[in-house]
Amino acid sequence: MRPLLYLGNVVTLSFDTSKCTGCRMCLAVCPRAVFRPLNGKIEVVSRDACIECGACRRNCPSGALSVRAGVGCASGMINKMLGRKKACCVVDDDKPPSCQ
Amino acid sequence: MSPPRLDQTFVRGSIETPVGTVPKASTIFSLSDRLGACKVRWGIGRLSYTVDPGLYAIGGARPESPVFVTANYKMTFDLLRRALAGVDGWILVLDTQGINVWCAAGKGTFGTDELVERIESSRLPNVVTHRRLIVPQLGAPGVSAHEVRQRTGFQVIYGPIRADDLTAFLKGGLKATGEMRVKEFPFAERLALVPIEIVAAVKWTLFVAAVLYLVAFFISGFSPSKATDLTLPAVLALGVSILAGGALTPILLPWLPGRAFSTKGFCMGLLLALCVLLFNGFGIPSHAAIMVGGLAQLVSIPAIAAFLAMNFTGCSTFTSLSGVQKEMRLALPLAIGGMGLGLVLWIAAAAMGG
Numbered sequence: 230m231r232p233l234l235y236l237g238n239v240v241t242l243s244f245d246t247s248k249c250t251g252c253r254m255c256l257a258v259c260p261r262a263v264f265r266p267l268n269g270k271i272e273v274v275s276r277d278a279c280i281e282c283g284a285c286r287r288n289c290p291s292g293a294l295s296v297r298a299g300v301g302c303a304s305g306m307i308n309k310m311l312g313r314k315k316a317c318c319v320v321d322d323d324k325p326p327s328c329q
Numbered sequence: 330m331s332p333p334r335l336d337q338t339f340v341r342g343s344i345e346t347p348v349g350t351v352p353k354a355s356t357i358f359s360l361s362d363r364l365g366a367c368k369v370r371w372g373i374g375r376l377s378y379t380v381d382p383g384l385y386a387i388g389g390a391r392p393e394s395p396v397f398v399t400a401n402y403k404m405t406f407d408l409l410r411r412a413l414a415g416v417d418g419w420i421l422v423l424d425t426q427g428i429n430v431w432c433a434a435g436k437g438t439f440g441t442d443e444l445v446e447r448i449e450s451s452r453l454p455n456v457v458t459h460r461r462l463i464v465p466q467l468g469a470p471g472v473s474a475h476e477v478r479q480r481t482g483f484q485v486i487y488g489p490i491r492a493d494d495l496t497a498f499l500k501g502g503l504k505a506t507g508e509m510r511v512k513e514f515p516f517a518e519r520l521a522l523v524p525i526e527i528v529a530a531v532k533w534t535l536f537v538a539a540v541l542y543l544v545a546f547f548i549s550g551f552s553p554s555k556a557t558d559l560t561l562p563a564v565l566a567l568g569v570s571i572l573a574g575g576a577l578t579p580i581l582l583p584w585l586p587g588r589a590f591s592t593k594g595f596c597m598g599l600l601l602a603l604c605v606l607l608f609n610g611f612g613i614p615s616h617a618a619i620m621v622g623g624l625a626q627l628v629s630i631p632a633i634a635a636f637l638a639m640n641f642t643g644c645s646t647f648t649s650l651s652g653v654q655k656e657m658r659l660a661l662p663l664a665i666g667g668m669g670l671g672l673v674l675w676i677a678a679a680a681m682g683g
């Protein structure tokens with residue numbers, strides 16, 4: 230099945246090749262396969278797949294990656310607008326145990 | 330900080346270490362674990378579903394055994410210990426206030442500071458001889474591997490996304506394949522999230538239905554039976570909207586048109602609204618009030634469905650903050666407008682004596 234993509238051309242991810250040391254940390258942490266290796270460094274191959282989780286930025290030791298990290302959650306934002314503090318996220322880390 | 334209690338349901342005995350007694354977690358998923366998971370799925374008492382933070386042993390843990398880091402949401406912890414059946418190791422549970430790894434990492438509670446503090450408070454350096462931690466990849470938004478190394482000497486190795494891949498990851502010499510690194514949003518996972526959406530939406534529906542009934546009661550000149558007749562189509566519309574936006578849209582996500590969730594929800598809602606109208610014989614309108622009432626359903630169902638579908642963005646695993654902001658700017662006013670118009674039409678139909 231084709232991977233699910235959200236809106237195109239909106240994410241804030243940016244990559245500065247000159248700072249990249251090719252340590253490959255971003256390749257290990259990105260859950261959306263946004264990067265791929267290229268000539269001892271990396272390149273951004275599917276920008277629209279980025280979900281702005283911020284894992285790459287936080288784990289890049291040389292500051293070559295930047296992104297405004299956050300959670301893409303409408304109900305969380307609505308709650309915030311209404312001044313309520315409520316957890317929005319109910320996604321599990323893995324497929325959930327079945328109910329039997 | 331006190332070590333994890335020994336009387337938690339999943340603890341089977343303990344192991345003596347240089348820093349004292351460490352509880353041993355069972356790798357078997359018991360009936361009560363299953364029941365608990367089921368309750369959580371339906372939103373019953375979800376907030377208290379935690380395990381004590383700290384260090385646990387698995388199997389015959391030794392000083393050279395690997396250390397797995399996880400969150401103190403019991404569902405997450407259960408998945409890990411079950412996946413580690415047959416493995417000798419340690420589990421370091423961070424205090425994420427009962428939130429799973431991914432969400433806690435986004436909030437920062439599953440993060441560098443908590444990890445560093447937990448390594449120190451559990452005196453991990455005195456328990457194990459190596460300096461490696463296996464941290465779930467989905468914790469990476471909160472954890473900075475190089476910072477953890479600077480502050481504690483421990484090397485963070487990001488493990489696979491799915492706990493089920495852990496044994497393959499261990500066998501492969503702590504190397505994850507590309508497949509293990511990508512988060513999908515498969516059918517089963519979407520399906521499992523539906524109940525919680527529905528429970529939340531139904532709570533609102535009951536409230537809204539009560540208010541609508543009161544309004545209908547006044548409009549109909551204080552007649553309970555007329556008020557019921559007026560309220561039923563509105564409740565039907567709400568129910569169909571929940572079915573469209575809260576259940577069918579998440580389940581059929583990849584196959585619905587558009588990329589924005591609200592677009593997908595709108596399409597599903599429109600489809601079901603047309604079904605409702607056809608079923609009610611809207612093709613042959615006999616009465617102006619019935620027509621207006623039908624119009625109210627036609628306008629409100631897609632709007633509510635779009636709104637509910639948009640609320641699902643947070644549960645999915647492929648939306649971005651920037652994307653949701655963009656979607657909301659356009660879809661939220663439209664959805665609210667549609668619901669408002671639906672309400673006005675419904676009141677008009679009621680006043681016309683539908």
Ligand code: SF4
Nearest residue numbers: 259279280282283285
């Ligand atoms: S922010 Fe997350 S999804 Fe986007 S590129 Fe970085 S790691 Fe990948």
Ligand code: SF4
Nearest residue numbers: 249250252253255289
């Ligand atoms: S983590 Fe940073 S330095 Fe390392 S490969 Fe990625 S961009 Fe380059």
